[in-house]
Amino acid sequence: MGGLSIWHWLVVLLVVVLIFGTKKLRNMGSDLGGAVKGFKDGMREGGEAPQAAESAKVAAQPLPDDKETIDVQAKQKN
Template sequence: MGSFSIWHWLIVLLIVVMVFGTKKLRNMGQDLGGAVKGFKDGMKDGNEAENKQVTESSALDSKPTIDVDAKEKR
């Protein structure tokens, strides 16, 4: 009662194709694919930038640190 058979899904698919048309569905699929690809590239670039920051910060940690006392100017 709660699950749909393959025939139900085929009828729904047929109705969707009739309403939107194949050209519009193809364009929507290309747009969705481009968005997913852009997201993956963004995540990949973010990881590279994060790794670069970690490398730079570890290089800075190896330099000697100078402690200074700040005094108020009168």
């Protein structure tokens, strides 16, 4: 009592296939896979975007004249 055997899962799978049909289940599976892939791509791009924006800011700053000195403090990201 409490655990489901392989036969219970096969019966559940058969009932789900009979209710929804194989085509609808296939479409739901591909939609779910596309959503997961899109989420992973978004997470990967989300981590790279701030670095590209920072390098663009540094490149857009004008170069100082020989008479000017700019003091900056560098901080390391964690």
